[in-house]
């Protein structure tokens with residue numbers, strides 16, 4: 001067992017430590033990092049043999065993205081990765097979470113051709129990180145499917161399970177000596193619900209009520225297969241961990257009415273449980289199985305729109321994680337919604353809840369981003385209680401504004417508030433949180449919002465050819481937290 005794991009185990013045997021909490025000090029095993037994703041920062045979309053992916057296709061052929069922005073150049077990290085690592089060393093982070101662009105390694109999506117230049121790029125990045133004592137945390141899939149795989153139906157096609165597993169295996173083989181933290185999928189709910197339901201993200205399919213469930217089914221099986229490949233062929237030699245990154249709001253019942261409380265719980269299960277429940281408990285949450293079957297029947301379907309796992313699949317999927325990544329930014333209030341009329345089959349109607357925000361909550365620039373620091377603590381406690389107290393890494397948390405100003409006090413308050421709530425969850429409730437990741441290292445391509453919403457600790461000048469990076473006040477703040485391993489001024493700002 002590696003030292004880190006031993007530390008964590010011992011700590012959580014004796015976690016009630018009020019001194020450390022009142023000093024706002026992070027446990028010694030706790031790691032700090034920042035994150036980005038390939039399509040959002042790399043640019044070089046068609047350089048050195050990279051193949052086309054679904055985001056390249058979407059930005060070049062539709063007007064879904066604000067201002068027709070594209071990730072063609074983005075932050076130009078493909079050419080400026082050394083500078084990025086310098087920014088990381090300025091922050092003093094323990095790790096850097098980045099994603100690998102599938103089409104840069106396997107231009108066709110399949111392992112028949114391996115793009116040497118792509119491999120070299122990630123080898124160089126990883127070496128540069130290691131030379132600076134920064135651990136690489138790698139997301140295998142952050143939304144950029146090779147276009148040829150979309151041509152065969154993308155995540156609706158079950159053969160993607162084997163194809164994804166081949167890709168993951170290629171990465172374990174190429175980079176596994178140096179990478180000890182792997183995340184199979186980033187935010188599968190956004191991939192499936194927004195990509196195959198609402199049509200807001202690539203491949204922009206509008207298949208509400210059908211597409212998201214089929215996509216999720218394929219993703220979960222793909223995840224499990226990659227996990228087992230690692231366990232069976234790499235774990236012993238490479239000694240790393242494999243997890244997944246699931247996002248959720250905290251859902252607070254709008255009133256004490258039992259129907260609203262049930263509705264809030266149901267929303268958490270439809271969102272977090274949809275992906276985490278199979279991995280931890282072997283199947284979709286019971287309430288989801290029941291409700292989708294019930295609505296499907298009313299709508300006239302023969303069977304449930306929610307696909308079913310076979311008993312063998314349940315066994316195979318159950319336990320397929322070493323840690324769970326949590327992306328947590330915002331919270332919502334929830335009310336029970338009376339059963340809706342039979343209309344278009346939809347995930348929303350299947351859930352049967354009404355979510356909204358408290359107008360008094362402070363907001364970020366993104367329309368979904370409400371500043372609710374206590375929400376993250378509640379999510380963490382809820383996961384501990386309902387999901388076998390897993391190791392949790394906060395794989396994303398951050399604040400957006402429009403101006404990208406260097407004096408970003410609101411971002412500082414946000415991070416400070418959320419970190420403080422995380423500390424409380426660790427010391428008061430014994431939640432096994434072992435790391436925190438700020439989104440994002442720098443301003444970047446924010447999907448359908450283009451370059452309008454800015455999350456960076458470093459500002460990027462997208463007008464300059466050089467994509468000049470400049471530290472914001474929050475970079476300095478985060479550096480001090482990491483350096484002191486402590487939250488200063490809690491409650492003052």
Ligand code: NOJ
Pocket residue numbers: 037040186187327396439446447455
């Ligand atoms: C979720 C995604 O993982 C990331 O790509 C995105 O930019 C941030 N959160 C902010 O929306």
